[in-house]
Amino acid sequence: MKIVTVLGARPQFIKAAAFSRAIKNYPNIKEVIVHTGQHYDVNMSNVFFDEMDIPTPKYQLHTGGNSHGAMTGQQLEKIEEILILEKPDMVLVYGDTNSTLAGALAAIKLHIPLAHVEAGLRSFNRRMPEEINRILTDQISSYLFVPSLGSKQNLLNEGIDANKIFVVGDIMYDVSLYYKEKMVKPTWFDNLKLKEFILCTIHRAENTDDAYKLKEIFEGLATSEKSIILPLHPRTLKKIKDYNLSIPSNIYVVDPIGYLEMVWLEVHCDLVVTDSGGVQKEAYFHNKQCVTLREETEWVELVEAGLNRLVGHEAKKIQEALVSVNFKDGNNNIYGAGDAAKKILDILEVYK
Numbered sequence: 001m002k003i004v005t006v007l008g009a010r011p012q013f014i015k016a017a018a019f020s021r022a023i024k025n026y027p028n029i030k031e032v033i034v035h036t037g038q039h040y041d042v043n044m045s046n047v048f049f050d051e052m053d054i055p056t057p058k059y060q061l062h063t064g065g066n067s068h069g070a071m072t073g074q075q076l077e078k079i080e081e082i083l084i085l086e087k088p089d090m091v092l093v094y095g096d097t098n099s100t101l102a103g104a105l106a107a108i109k110l111h112i113p114l115a116h117v118e119a120g121l122r123s124f125n126r127r128m129p130e131e132i133n134r135i136l137t138d139q140i141s142s143y144l145f146v147p148s149l150g151s152k153q154n155l156l157n158e159g160i161d162a163n164k165i166f167v168v169g170d171i172m173y174d175v176s177l178y179y180k181e182k183m184v185k186p187t188w189f190d191n192l193k194l195k196e197f198i199l200c201t202i203h204r205a206e207n208t209d210d211a212y213k214l215k216e217i218f219e220g221l222a223t224s225e226k227s228i229i230l231p232l233h234p235r236t237l238k239k240i241k242d243y244n245l246s247i248p249s250n251i252y253v254v255d256p257i258g259y260l261e262m263v264w265l266e267v268h269c270d271l272v273v274t275d276s277g278g279v280q281k282e283a284y285f286h287n288k289q290c291v292t293l294r295e296e297t298e299w300v301e302l303v304e305a306g307l308n309r310l311v312g313h314e315a316k317k318i319q320e321a322l323v324s325v326n327f328k329d330g331n332n333n334i335y336g337a338g339d340a341a342k343k344i345l346d347i348l349e350v351y352k
Contacts, residue, residue: 001029001351003115004088006079006106007057008036008099011278014259015094015117017054018174022341026349031055032086036075036099037062052179052259068098068129075102083110090351093137094118094171096130104137113351117171117344119144120151121298134298145344147171147335150301168343169336172278176263176285177338183263192252198228198322199269200251201276207293208236211243213313217293220311220318222248226270231257271322280308281335291321301334 005020007013016033023031035057049056059082063074075098083091083106091107092115093100100116107114119138123131138144138155146152147170155165200221207213221228228251240247247253257265263282266272272283275293280302283290290308302308311317336343 006103115143220315
């Protein structure tokens with residue numbers, strides 16, 4: 001069986017690496033990787049693919065930098081050309097990017113079965129482009145690989161056939177277990193001379209593109225008694241300068257870091273503060289509490305389990321969360337046992 005996997009962003013490549021490694025044990029399955037180039041990332045060099053043990057994509061489409069509609073349309077056109085050429089038995093997509101939706105639409109219009117990994121996630125905020133991408137991709141998929149029972153229930157509530165839904169756990173847990181053994185301490189960390197620290201990431205447009213929200217977030221973070229390490233993308237740093245905001249003295253701003261360094265910081269920090277969906281889960285996988293700078297999350301299980309607190313952008317709520325971290329402890333295997341890739345491949349291997 002030939003599978004064409006469509007990817008568009010660095011986090012998707014990291015997730016797909018677990019699947020690609022597992023394929024080595026399935027000689028009857030061949031994978032062709034397509035990189036749409038949705039997110040241009042200077043860290044995605046040949047060194048990145050080598051260090052992360054990720055197969056190099058066969059196709060690179062360079063479709064980033066456009067509006068949502070233009071980007072998705074351009075991706076759809078180019079992916080369709082590849083599918084006609086490759087004639088795969090199945091198309092596989094991850095998550096909720098424009099690349100996910102473009103790959104899904106290209107497959108269904110050519111009557112190629114579609115598999116969606118990380119299906120069933122819902123934030124119930126349809127103003128988020130990612131939410132629309134998730135919903136539409138789930139509706140047209142033949143195989144829906146969900147990370148949790150809650151995700152399965154979301155799909156059942158939307159009238160999707162239960163026979164298409166497979167609870168396999170979260171493939172990011174596979175990833176976390178693998179890369180924890182390869183994590184790397186940032187070269188600059190010892191120079192900070194920190195015994196304790198909070199790890200923070202801020203990147204979502206609803207926070208970074210709003211001067212008031214960003215100001216509130218920094219005011220809340222300024223109340224922390226512990227130092228905060230904040231890897232910051234140059235785009236966000238430019239926004240801070242444009243808004244004439246000052247960064248609190250308890251925050252150490254560092255340049256963007258690689259995934260292996262990020263894992264090290266997640267493992268060694270005392271608390272995670274983030275607006276990233278992926279980092280919320282990684283905090284859980286490394287048994288760390290999380291404060292989320294959003295009003296909603298697709299990872300509702302973590303909130304319901306008392307392992308994650310949603311605070312939005314309000315300084316007071318952030319302060320309250322930082323000074324009273326009294327969440328529940330423990331990893332209850334909410335997202336499986338770290339063998340999602342194998343479970344997915346076992347199901348696809350018997351595909352007819």
